[in-house]
Amino acid sequence: MKIGVYPGTFDPITNGHIDIIRRSLQVFDKVIVAVAPNPKKKPIFDIHERVEMIREATRDIPNVEIEIFEGLLAEYMKRKNAHAIIRGLRAVSDFEHEFMMALMNRKLDSEAETVFLMPSEEYSYLTSSAIKEVASYGGVVKDLVPPIVARRLRDHFQKKQK
Ligand code: ADP
Numbered sequence: 061m062k063i064g065v066y067p068g069t070f071d072p073i074t075n076g077h078i079d080i081i082r083r084s085l086q087v088f089d090k091v092i093v094a095v096a097p098n099p100k101k102k103p104i105f106d107i108h109e110r111v112e113m114i115r116e117a118t119r120d121i122p123n124v125e126i127e128i129f130e131g132l133l134a135e136y137m138k139r140k141n142a143h144a145i146i147r148g149l150r151a152v153s154d155f156e157h158e159f160m161m162a163l164m165n166r167k168l169d170s171e172a173e174t175v176f177l178m179p180s181e182e183y184s185y186l187t188s189s190a191i192k193e194v195a196s197y198g199g200v201v202k203d204l205v206p207p208i209v210a211r212r213l214r215d216h217f218q219k220k221q222k
Contacts (some may be wrong), residue, residue: 064088064175066146067133070095071103072209073114074191076183078121080148083177085123092140093118094129102205103191104216117206134168150184174202 064084070077070093084091092184093099093114097107101123104115111126114203118124129136145165147158186204195213203212 061089063090063092063140064144064146064161065092065094065133065137065140065144066201067077067096067129067136069098069101069103069115069188070110071098071101071105071188072174072191072205072212073112073117074183074186074205074209075203076109076148076150076179076186078117078206079179079183080146081118081121081124084146084175085121087175087177088143090125091126091146092142093126094128094133094136096129104147105212109212111213113206113208115213116208132163132168134165134172137165137172138169143173145172147176148176149176149178150186 064087066081066084081093095110095114097106101156103110105157107128109126114126118126137145146161148163149155149158158174158176165172165174189211191201191205196217198217201213205213
């Protein structure tokens with residue numbers, strides 16, 4: 061069984077992430093979405109909320125597991141007997157950072173392969189940061205994120221205004 065691990069912050073999950081998960085399942089038998097706490101990125105949703113939103117948004121996709129992961133990805137991969145790290149590539153701007161991380165993971169474990177998948181064009185400009193920015197000003201994000209995420213964003217920014 062080929063296992064892929066899709067690591068990220070997912071603050072919050074967007075339709076771009078979901079597109080990558082669906083594409084991954086054409087290549088892997090199982091995909092583990094590995095959610096990193098990543099306090100350095102100052103996420104607006106705590107790790108449990110992020111996991112809950114991913115769980116709800118991927119409910120109808122078989123062979124997806126969601127886990128919290130901390131520490132070194134290369135070690136997590138070994139623990140999970142996973143075959144490859146999955147990352148999404150949107151534009152050239154993603155490339156340098158992704159290239160560096162893929163090579164660093166390979167340095168830590170010579171067998172750690174990273175597979176890059178490209179999302180559908182309509183999501184190629186979509187980032188979690190842009191979604192948060194738009195939602196913070198009350199903009200409409202419903203075509204870009206799963207319904208649960210749109211609701212949670214609304215709640216989050218409404219609470220903040222009070
Ligand atoms: P990280 O903090 O690890 O970059 P993200 O949640 O921002 O976490 O992204 C996780 C992965 O998903 C990264 O490989 C990123 O390039 C990819 N990704 C994010 N948004 C999209 C999108 N709209 N289309 C394709 N891949 C995406």
